[in-house]
Amino acid sequence: MKVTDHIANAKGETLFSFEIIPPVKGKNIQELYDNIDPLMEFKPPFIDVTTSREEYVYIDRDGLLDKKLTRMRPGTVGICASIKHKYDVDTVPHVLCGGFTREETEYLLVDCHYLGIQNVMALRGDAMKEEKYFNPIQGGHTYATDLVKQIYNLNQGKYLHEVIETDDCADFCIGVAGYPEKHLESPSLQSDLKRLKEKVNAGADYVVTQMFFDNQKYFEFVEAAKAMGINVPIIPGIKPIAIKRHLQLLPQVFRIDIPQDLIDAIDDCKNNAAVREIGIEWAIKQSNELKAAGVPVLHYYSMGKSDNIKAIAKEVF
Numbered sequence: 001m002k003v004t005d006h007i008a009n010a011k012g013e014t015l016f017s018f019e020i021i022p023p024v025k026g027k028n029i030q031e032l033y034d035n036i037d038p039l040m041e042f043k044p045p046f047i048d049v050t051t052s053r054e055e056y057v058y059i060d061r062d063g064l065l066d067k068k069l070t071r072m073r074p075g076t077v078g079i080c081a082s083i084k085h086k087y088d089v090d091t092v093p094h095v096l097c098g099g100f101t102r103e104e105t106e107y108l109l110v111d112c113h114y115l116g117i118q119n120v121m122a123l124r125g126d127a128m129k130e131e132k133y134f135n136p137i138q139g140g141h142t143y144a145t146d147l148v149k150q151i152y153n154l155n156q157g158k159y160l161h162e163v164i165e166t167d168d169c170a171d172f173c174i175g176v177a178g179y180p181e182k183h184l185e186s187p188s189l190q191s192d193l194k195r196l197k198e199k200v201n202a203g204a205d206y207v208v209t210q211m212f213f214d215n216q217k218y219f220e221f222v223e224a225a226k227a228m229g230i231n232v233p234i235i236p237g238i239k240p241i242a243i244k245r246h247l248q249l250l251p252q253v254f255r256i257d258i259p260q261d262l263i264d265a266i267d268d269c270k271n272n273a274a275v276r277e278i279g280i281e282w283a284i285k286q287s288n289e290l291k292a293a294g295v296p297v298l299h300y301y302s303m304g305k306s307d308n309i310k311a312i313a314k315e316v317f
Contacts, residue, residue: 001090002173003119004205006045007233007296014291016317018300018309019048022073029082035306036083042313046090046119047083048299051076053099053125077108081115091117092175097147098125101139105150106160113170121175121208122147145198148174152203178207178234180221184255193228206232208299211239211250213258213282215289236290239301240308241279243272280311287316
């Protein structure tokens with residue numbers, strides 16, 4: 001079932017969902033299942049599975065370093081199919097511009113269609129670690145809007161090099177990212193909202209926001225989006241802070257603000273176990289306020305661990 005159908009069927013009740021990352025190569029998928037199992041009691045209608053783009057590794061060959069491209073966390077579509085089969089829950093694979101040609105994207109989408117996966121999250125992706133700015137690979141998309149257009153066209157039977165008349169067209173529900181505190185590369189929030197409107201006009205069906213720690217920024221973002229004519233569901237993304245270093249890492253990587261009350265509470269913690277409890281308490285407070293406001297879904301960034309997400313969900317759902 002499509003994410004938008006799940007939202008419509010909930011009739012105003014806030015749904016629970018979460019996002020996982022594939023294990024690194026060589027790891028067993030059972031560890032992933034062990035972290036999904038405790039969250040299934042909250043009946044998530046869908047689970048997102050991230051995609052990591054390629055990165056460089058250096059291999060020592062007789063004293064010489066050989067630079068090679070690799071993917072440390074492959075298997076997004078396979079994991080989606082496995083979770084769908086094991087838990088009877090819809091899955092949402094993340095589809096990136098970065099690191100993929102348009103042809104590779106088409107093949108991935110065809111695989112998703114064959115597997116009965118009806119939802120995809122269309123993202124530009126980050127720059128490679130060695131690059132300051134995002135650069136598409138040759139034959140790849142530069143912007144998420146173009147990726148959305150490709151997926152939307154496929155829903156109409158329009159493939160890259162031909163139009164196929166068929167009664168079995170794909171019918172993907174397309175999610176995109178939104179940024180309550182603007183994308184780090186955008187010159188202003190208004191400019192960022194224009195880009196979001198372009199993605200919706202291109203065929204996006206719903207939005208999931210980047211993490212935020214001040215609900216007022218989400219509420220203001222939704223109002224500004226509506227004023228611009230963006231009328232698709234906007235799902236808030238929540239990440240509980242888990243370690244003290246997040247105070248430096250999260251603003252640096254995502255260009256987001258952390259409320260001073262939360263900073264002060266974490267500064268007073270003697271260890272990361274105490275930080276984790278503060279992160280849970282703050283996320284519960286955020287979640288309850290958002291749920292009371294009638295958000296369609298509360299979407300949690302689990303990073304593959306479930307104990308803190310379970311503690312939050314027990315108090316909210």
